[in-house]
Structures are given as structure tokens and as C-alpha cells.
Amino acid sequence: MAKEKEKITELSKIIKEHSSYLYAAFAISIFSAALPLAPIAYMRVLFGPVLFSDSVLNLAWVTLVLVGALILGGLLEWVRQQIFFSCSVSISNKLDKRVFNSVFKETSDNWIEGSKVLSDLRTLRLFFTSPPMGALFDVPLCFVFLILIFVIHPYMGLMSLLGAVLALIFGLMTEKKVTPHIEDMQSNMNASRYELNSSFKNSQTAVSMGIIPNIFRRWELKNNKYLISQANASGVQALGASGMKFALSLQGSMILGVGATLMILDIINLRDAGNIIIAKFIGALAVRPLMMIVMQWQFVVSAREAYRNIEKFLEKHPEKKESMSMPEPVGKITVDKFEFKPKPDMPNILENINFQVNPGQLLTVLGHSGAGKTTLAKALVGFIEPSKGAIRLDGVSVFGWKKSELGKHLGYLPQDIELFDGTFSENITRFDKVNQEYLDRAIKLANLNQFVESLPEGVNTNLNPDILRIPGGIKQKIGIARAIYGDPKLIVLDEPTSNMDQESEKQFIESIKEIKENSTLIIITHNREILLVSDLVLTIENGTQKIFNTIKEIVTEMRAKKNAALQKKTLDLQKQTFLKSKKENES
Incomplete structure (x- = not known):
């Protein structure tokens, strides 16, 4: 039995339409992420062929190549950021009017929902130009760096892989622990804002009737919940960042330790000692994107939730077909x-x-x-x-x-x-x-x-x-x-x-x-x-x-009705008079 195709949502379709931006950004990421290897290559060449050549001219040319590589790296990073920015603007142009119209036409009786999705749209737009977005595109290149270390020596490659796995474990643990706190923080923040906004609308009543202390207690309770959840999220995130730093430091030290051991055992020649230092630097580059993501995981979670909320909103409020043009109405x-x-x-x-x-x-x-x-x-x-x-x-x-x-x-x-x-x-x-x-x-x-x-x-x-x-x-x-x-x-x-x-x-x-x-x-x-x-x-x-x-x-x-009632009253009066007269005559 064929598997049922996954439903393509309106938002995912819009993102797919902008895949050319993302492919271009990834292509540039391959080069911009590789160019940080230039200082490592410079060090290897400097303490090898350049010193043995005893030539200042060679040193100058190698240094010039290094400077060019660094300038190119900065330029490529700038171009990538511009691509991300253009992508976010293009997606916004597709979504802003659509979401704005739906908010005002279909959620006017529920402004909390409307204001939240507009805020989510802003969060998603900001994420596209944030450091974690670039780091996500750099993650696939981590494997390339790990392969390079394996080429230097498999044992050092294993140590580097161990450091990357340890960093990934810290990242997953951080994601699992911090996400509920961030969700609580956002929920409590919205509740606190709504309470403040609602109270401000009735400020005249609150001041004149002395309700402000009671209102403050209600707002303070909700705001304290927000501050507590924010503190919990920050604490967990800081713990994850510390774990990442530990993994990075451990990885570098273990690569050096394994390299030294291999030299002591004459498995690596003394003339290749520089490769150990190179392996350490490459290992740091391999873990750097993961560390960037974990240190700003709150931003990643917020963007993910914003994406889901916008997706649900668009599904709940599908775009309606534009009505046909009509001649100017008469007014009937x-x-x-x-x-x-x-x-x-x-x-x-x-x-x-x-x-x-x-x-x-x-x-x-x-x-x-x-x-x-x-x-x-x-x-x-x-x-x-x-x-x-x-x-x-x-x-x-x-x-x-x-x-x-x-x-x-x-x-x-x-x-x-x-x-x-x-x-x-x-x-x-x-x-x-x-x-x-x-x-x-x-x-x-x-x-x-x-x-x-x-x-x-x-x-x-x-x-x-x-x-x-x-x-x-x-x-x-x-x-x-x-x-x-x-x-x-x-x-x-x-x-x-x-x-x-x-x-x-x-x-x-x-x-x-x-x-x-x-x-x-x-x-x-x-x-x-x-x-x-x-x-x-x-x-x-x-x-x-x-x-x-x-x-x-x-x-x-x-x-x-008034005339009929008056006539009825007159007839009733005449009838009573007649009956009274008749009764008197009979007596």
C-alpha cells in the first residue's frame, strides 16, 4: 500500500518557492566555512616550506594569499547574509499582507491570536538574518572537517568525532530541557502583557475606585511566573553552553594528547608534529556551528514555534478567493x-x-x-x-x-x-x-x-x-x-x-x-x-x-387601533347605560 503523501502546507509551499535563495546560501557556505582553514594552512606553510626557503619574498606572497583569503571569507559571509535578508524580505512580502488581512478580517474578536501571529511573523523574519541561521547551514560541513582529521590520523579523528558527539549530546539535552521553559516563558509573557493592556484600558476606573493595588497584585503574579520561567530557561541554556565549552576544550586536549602518544610510540614522525596542532584547530572548527546553535538555542526554539504557529494560522484561516468587480452600487x-x-x-x-x-x-x-x-x-x-x-x-x-x-x-x-x-x-x-x-x-x-x-x-x-x-x-x-x-x-x-x-x-x-x-x-x-x-x-x-x-x-x-378601542369603549359605555336604564324601568 502506497504511503499517504505528507500534506504540503501553505507556509511550506512558500518556503519551497524560495529554495533558490537557500541553495545559493548553502553553496556560499561551503566556501565561507572552508576559508577559516586559511590561517591553519598559513601556519603549516609558514613553519615548513617558507622557513626552509629562507626567503622574505615567499613569506610576503603567502601572507598576501592569507589576507586575500580572509577578505574573501568576510565578503562571502556578507553576501550570504544579504541572501538570507533578501529571502526573509521576499517571504515577508508573500506573507505580510496575507496574514495582516486574515488577522483583521477573521480574528478581530480574538486580538490575542491576531497579535501573536503578527509577532511570530516578525520572529521568523529576524531568525533568517540571525547567527544561528548561518550556523545551521555550516553544520553539514562539520563532517568534512572531521574527515580531514581522519586523514591526518584515524585515532585523532576518533577523538574529534567523540568531541562532536559529546557536543551533540549536550545540544540535544539542552533542547529537551530548555524548550518547555521557553514555551512557559512565552505563554506567561503573553498573559502578563494582556493583563497590563486590559488594565490600562480601564485606567480611569482603576484610579478613581482605588483598584490599582489589586490590579498590581494580579499583574505581578503573572509577571513573576514569566520571570521564573525566563530564569529557568536561561539557567538551562547556560548549562548547555558550559557543556559545549567543556566538549570543545576536551576535544582539543584529547587530540593533542593522542597526537603526543602517537609520536612517543613512533607512529607519527616528529616532522609531522605540526599536523597535531592543525588537527586541534580543525576540530574546533567542526564543533563551532553546534556551539553557536546551542548558545542561542532560545532563538532557535522561538523561530520553530513561530513557524508552527504561522502554519496553523494559515491552515485555520485559508485565503479566500478575490470577489469579482461590480458596477457602482445604487444602494438598495x-x-x-x-x-x-x-x-x-x-x-x-x-x-x-x-x-x-x-x-x-x-x-x-x-x-x-x-x-x-x-x-x-x-x-x-x-x-x-x-x-x-x-x-x-x-x-x-x-x-x-x-x-x-x-x-x-x-x-x-x-x-x-x-x-x-x-x-x-x-x-x-x-x-x-x-x-x-x-x-x-x-x-x-x-x-x-x-x-x-x-x-x-x-x-x-x-x-x-x-x-x-x-x-x-x-x-x-x-x-x-x-x-x-x-x-x-x-x-x-x-x-x-x-x-x-x-x-x-x-x-x-x-x-x-x-x-x-x-x-x-x-x-x-x-x-x-x-x-x-x-x-x-x-x-x-x-x-x-x-x-x-x-x-x-x-x-x-x-x-x-386607537379608534377601534375608542369605539369599543363608547359601545361598552352605551351598553352599560342601556342595561342600567332597563333595570330601573323594570323595578
Whole structure:
């Protein structure tokens, strides 16, 4: 039975595409690793033919050759590093955009996973230009050096091989012992950072309510675990490095001792005594790459884990095919039997949602907290995909649109508003080329003119949170300005008045009339004042649609119900009066 072929992952395929870089680096390694033999050859020639020739000219030529060899060795090492660097840049160009897009599109609800894989990408890129990477390419040449020692004499070759095996044993023991500590260190470091980041986001609450000592104890506990695991990893690594140094020293001494013994026993001629020294130096060269790897084993383990994490991430989040280009949308949004559940084994958050909104109309979505309104908003802008049913823009699923093309025709204000690291205008224009007419209109409709005038550099002021303290209401207005910039065909605003005062709320409701002239507008809110300018109303209760109708029809229906209730009350009153009168007549 044929063996099942090993699955080729996306990352391994990318690495394979860059094999030409690695082959070139290995070819150069053959020469760059051999050139350190030049000083050994120089010593052998110097204390042999050169001295016996009694010629300064010969000495000068041999020295010149040595200097040339050393310069060539340094040059080849530089070229190899450039190849590694070019390889890492090329791999990054393949991976960066792919990973970056997947992080923001598919792990936005789990930023720890996203930030970790971005950090892993950086770790892998740095490893390509690190000393251990070069040492890994030098390891195969260790066997060549060992063969050279065997050529000098088999017994000295055995001693050198024994030293290499001892170094390898120390390396394997170090790898086995240090890896769990490094994994614990990385895990504890991430936990400590997450705790600190989470606490900083709530710094105002922590300071005002005196929670800082309790938060510090929680962070200190996690940080101490990180420091302990770091100390354990460093201790084991230092022990491995000491073992490697011991193996290197023992190897050199044993080669000299065996060589001396062979001379005493007249197995090696006295005139070949220089070969013993040469064998010692070659033995040191044979063990040097292994020693380099073990001394920086923490870097090797980190790179290996980063590779595995990136590999798993890419497998978990496969690249999606680019959607086809579409003509500019008109803005008609249709929701047909829409259902959504986060996972297959979980209940629906929303089910059987059906409505249609045409350009120039405002749909107001009402419902209590937790009813599913925000989930609907995310689905309308294509952030989450329906479990069942469809959401169509101009008859095409919002997921069928090319995001890079649809983005400029879509405006979205989430509940939790964060500003980008950039200027005021960049935050509104979405880092695109500024259209002054659109920018001025967005500022005016979001009622931000007064705020812009207060900024030191106007619209070019950098909204750095460390320098500017921007109130929640202003952030919300900037978010609204960003959503309506460029007159998008579809605008979805989630709780746009939640942080506004009464005056700002009143001005925003007035702006809605102008905003919806060029757009299909959907507002999710608890604010019933917005119903005054609405065309359609959708109410959601416990994830289920209860009402979808025009304001006019709802008002007509309410009036009809009110009139029917009034008529019923009048008839009941007349009936009671009649029965009372009849009873009095009978008596």
C-alpha cells in the first residue's frame, strides 16, 4: 500500500518557492566555512616550506594569499547574509499582507491570536538574518572537517568525532530541557502583557475606585511566573553552553594528547608534529556551528514555534478567493430569511429577518439590549456571514462584492468607537486622498466645526491619545463623519447618539434629513426621537423580527387601533347605560 503523501502546507509551499535563495546560501557556505582553514594552512606553510626557503619574498606572497583569503571569507559571509535578508524580505512580502488581512478580517474578536501571529511573523523574519541561521547551514560541513582529521590520523579523528558527539549530546539535552521553559516563558509573557493592556484600558476606573493595588497584585503574579520561567530557561541554556565549552576544550586536549602518544610510540614522525596542532584547530572548527546553535538555542526554539504557529494560522484561516468587480452600487439593501449563529452547536442570535430599504430611505432598528441589533449591523456591512439566508446589495450578496471596491460606497459606525493613529482629516477620509468638499460636508453634518476650530493645527492635528483627551461624544461624531464621508450608498450607524448631549442629538437628527438624500441609511438605536425622520421601522425581540413597516402605515395602524378601542369603549359605555336604564324601568 502506497504511503499517504505528507500534506504540503501553505507556509511550506512558500518556503519551497524560495529554495533558490537557500541553495545559493548553502553553496556560499561551503566556501565561507572552508576559508577559516586559511590561517591553519598559513601556519603549516609558514613553519615548513617558507622557513626552509629562507626567503622574505615567499613569506610576503603567502601572507598576501592569507589576507586575500580572509577578505574573501568576510565578503562571502556578507553576501550570504544579504541572501538570507533578501529571502526573509521576499517571504515577508508573500506573507505580510496575507496574514495582516486574515488577522483583521477573521480574528478581530480574538486580538490575542491576531497579535501573536503578527509577532511570530516578525520572529521568523529576524531568525533568517540571525547567527544561528548561518550556523545551521555550516553544520553539514562539520563532517568534512572531521574527515580531514581522519586523514591526518584515524585515532585523532576518533577523538574529534567523540568531541562532536559529546557536543551533540549536550545540544540535544539542552533542547529537551530548555524548550518547555521557553514555551512557559512565552505563554506567561503573553498573559502578563494582556493583563497590563486590559488594565490600562480601564485606567480611569482603576484610579478613581482605588483598584490599582489589586490590579498590581494580579499583574505581578503573572509577571513573576514569566520571570521564573525566563530564569529557568536561561539557567538551562547556560548549562548547555558550559557543556559545549567543556566538549570543545576536551576535544582539543584529547587530540593533542593522542597526537603526543602517537609520536612517543613512533607512529607519527616528529616532522609531522605540526599536523597535531592543525588537527586541534580543525576540530574546533567542526564543533563551532553546534556551539553557536546551542548558545542561542532560545532563538532557535522561538523561530520553530513561530513557524508552527504561522502554519496553523494559515491552515485555520485559508485565503479566500478575490470577489469579482461590480458596477457602482445604487444602494438598495435586501435581507431575506437571514439567520446567524456564532458556531454550529450554538443557538441563533438572529433568525427569520426580512426587510428591504431603498435609496433615500431611513430604516430605524429598535429593540432591547441583547436583541441582536449589533449583530445585524455587522452582517449588513459584510463583517459577518449569514448562517442562513442572504443580505443583498443591489441584488448581489454583500460578500460577493470586492471589499476594496465596496468600501468607498459603504459607511459604518460601530458601537465601540476607536480612532486611528493619524490626523483628524485622515480619520475621516479613511487615509485616502482628501476631497475637501466631502470633508467639509462630513464635518458640518457631524457638527464638528467647533471642535476643529479648537484643534491647534485644525484638520491636520494628530489625534494622539497620549496628547489629546478626546471625549466620547466627539469620538462618536468623528466616527459619524467617517461613515458619511464621500456620500456612501449604504450607511449603517449603530447607536449614533449614545454619547451625545441633548443639543448634539437634536442637531444630528436634523442632519439625518440631508444624509439620507444620497444614501440608504440604517440606524440602530434606542432613541425613539429618530423615528420623527424615519421612513421605515424594524423591531427585533430576542433575535426575532416583530415589526417591519413604514412609519405612515404604523401610524395609520395605531390610529385605527386607537379608534377601534375608542369605539369599543363608547359601545361598552352605551351598553352599560342601556342595561342600567332597563333595570330601573323594570323595578
